[in-house]
Amino acid sequence: xxxxxxxxxxxxxxxxxxxxxxxxxxxxxxxxxxxxxxxxxxxxxxxxxxxxxxxxxxxxxxxxxxxxxxxxxxxxxxxxxxxxxxxxxxxxxxxxxxxxxxxxxxxxxxxxxxxxxxxxxxxxxxxxxxxxxxxxxxxxxxxxxxxxxxxxxxxxxxxxxxxxxxxxxxxxxxxxxxxxxxxxxxxxxxxxxxxxxxxxxxxxxxxxxxxxxxxxxxxxxxxxxxxxxxxxxxxxxxxxxxxxxxxxxxxxxxxxxxxxxxxxxxxxxxxxxxxxxxxxxxxx
Numbered sequence: 665x666x667x668x669x670x671x672x673x674x675x676x677x678x679x680x681x682x683x684x685x686x687x688x689x690x691x692x693x694x695x696x697x698x699x700x701x702x703x704x705x706x707x708x709x710x711x712x713x714x715x716x717x718x719x720x721x722x723x724x725x726x727x728x729x730x731x732x733x734x735x736x737x738x739x740x741x742x743x744x745x746x747x748x749x750x751x752x753x754x755x756x757x758x759x760x761x762x763x764x765x766x767x768x769x770x771x772x773x774x775x776x777x778x779x780x781x782x783x784x785x786x787x788x789x790x791x792x793x794x795x796x797x798x799x800x801x802x803x804x805x806x807x808x809x810x811x812x813x814x815x816x817x818x819x820x821x822x823x824x825x826x827x828x829x830x831x832x833x834x835x836x837x838x839x840x841x842x843x844x845x846x847x848x849x850x851x852x853x854x855x856x857x858x859x860x861x862x863x864x865x866x867x868x869x870x871x872x873x874x875x876x877x878x879x880x881x882x883x884x885x886x887x888x889x890x891x892x893x894x895x896x897x898x899x900x901x902x903x904x905x906x907x908x909x910x911x912x913x914x915x916x917x918x919x920x921x922x923x924x925x926x927x928x929x930x931x932x933x934x935x936x937x938x939x940x941x942x943x944x945x946x947x948x
Contacts, residue, residue, distance in 0.1 A: 675706025681809025849914030
């Protein structure tokens with residue numbers, strides 16, 4: 665399928681980042697959310713992202729205007745019927761995603777590809793909410809979308825070869841490096857990353873070392889740009905716990921058991937940067 669237009673559901677951090685990348689590379693984009701205010705906030709984020717590109721001389725002021733002109737706000741999800749690819753980037757809750765996919769299944773044109781930006785949920789389960797599971801696929805972008813080159817393409821059990829190849833070509837067209845993975849909990853990225861973060865939290869919990877020292881070991885000894893506890897704070901400890909619980913439930917393997925310290929910190933609403941406190945303190 666030749667993808668020319670993209671419908672993005674969700675104007676938050678991931679959604680507006682996806683919309684920006686698509687528009688920058690020439691695609692016509694419709695950006696959807698549940699309110700005009702949320703869409704405007706997303707468009708504001710895109711504007712700031714493009715301003716950074718102008719400052720770095722990656723695009724001109726005129727090109728910024730052209731890019732913004734390729735993005736159209738949309739409050740009516742039925743308008744996805746005009747697009748070749750629908751990318752859902754809503755909250756990471758299975759019931760919400762399945763509800764959205766039921767709606768876009770009814771609205772999208774025949775042959776359109778329906779993609780979910782889930783980072784841990786079952787794409788096979790999401791696909792089952794539609795009458796065209798062969799056209800459903802996972803398209804896991806990484807934050808910040810305009811900067812991070814990787815995309816995990818996650819094939820549901822029902823995804824057709826044609827759908828997977830069309831999405832692979834699309835990922836390359838928007839300047840990303842696609843990696844094809846099978847639909848198992850956490851895929852590759854979170855399956856490997858979260859167990860490292862969880863083990864770092866266990867090391868802190870057991871008093872092996874202080875948070876900053878644990879991060880220093882991984883940065884200087886393993887050449888990681890950020891320590892695992894710093895990274896957990898940036899991701900959000902609530903999100904880390906959600907993914908760990910998904911891995912633990914999905915595999916039934918005790919190696920994925922969330923550290924009690926992580927559980928307690930989330931219960932105390934110490935989520936990291938977004939709340940001002942996690943393993944470190946931050947100015948809000």
